[in-house]
Amino acid sequence: MVNIIVKLYLTLTMFRGILITKDGDELFGELTIDDMAHFEEKKIDDVEYIITPTFFNSHVHLGDSVAKDPEFMELEKLVGPYGFKFKVLGKASKKELVSSIKNSIDVALNSGTSALAEFREGGVDGVKLLKEADEKNVCVTFARPSSVDEAELTVEYNIDGFGMSSVRDHDLTFLEELRDFARKNRLMFAIHAGERDDGDVEGALALEPDLLIHMNNASIKNLKNAMDERIPIVTCLRSNAFFNLMNQKNYQILLDYERWLIGTDNVMISSPNMLSEMNFASYILKREKKIFQAATAGFDVFRYNHGITIFHTNGNLYRANSLRSVVRRANTNDILKIINKELIIE
DSSP states (O other), X not given: OOEEEEEOOOOOEEEEEEEEOTTOOXXXXXXXXXXXXXXXXXXXXXXXXXXXXXXXEEEEEOGGGGGOSOOOOOHHHHHSTTSHHHHHHHHSOHXXXXXXXXXXXXXXXXXXXXXEEEEEOSHHHHHHHHHHHOTTOOEEEEEOOSSHHHHHHXXXXXXXXXXXXXXXXXXXXXXXXXXXXXXXXXXXXXXXXXXXXXXXXXXXXXXXXXXXXXXXXXXXXXXXXXXXTTOOEEEOHHHHHHTTOOOHHHHHHHTTOTTEEEOOEETTTSOSOHXXXXXXXXXXXXXXXXXXXXXXXXXXXXXXXXXXXXEEXXXXXXXXXXXXXXXXXXXXXXXXXXXXXXXXXX
């Protein structure tokens, strides 16, 4: 018999169905919510609800929400330092940027995500924009300063770390100094690597980062070196597909890595909806439990508490009563209730 208790403050409500834990285990029983939420494992006749943790979007760029759906183009031309993205961002007003970020955060929250690791370009000004837009305080903030002096200024805005693009884009001495600054200030140091090819991976690994983004086209040797160092690695399947950079060999290795996470990457090309990311990933990778675990693994890596998402089974999830159904087909319309953050499971 398993009893899971989640501290809440709501009126009495009961949900009979299947609970999918953060590790992907499936338990049948009843979730009762009064001043707390109790799940009691028991035999039930019908699955009326599917109950899951909320999801963690482990890599997103919310700032380019203002430039949705550009034409398909190569990686460097779209998101490189002098690419289409930064030209559009440079022309957008503060009001446009803030409202677009707010909208994308709402899209994420309404689709069952309760926390996002936001990689915020633009130094101090970029962090300020995010803090203004993130009214619900759901973003883990990775700043991208242009110097160590600017990094010192971003710390005043309660950032969580630094999120840098490829080593190709920066002076190596600056990256080393920023990495050291992050360590001294107990901040995370994250970097993009292995997205296009293996050429920037060894430089990234030499920096001993706390988080790696992509690694889809890293060499097998370097991918395994990163895993041996137990560095969390984030995959963004829809983004890789957009740029024609998918690599099944690396994905299949990452599926069995306990520190593998998934995210949605640039909002300009992919919605910040983790259900959509899981749906897509299921058809590429065909291992739903691992995908589900990766969609919740960010709570452990970033040390956040997860909430609860309750899906009804009246429509799209009718006669669907498994983790596979959530990963393959669940969408925002299937969500009955989301209970966000500040939840303690005992």
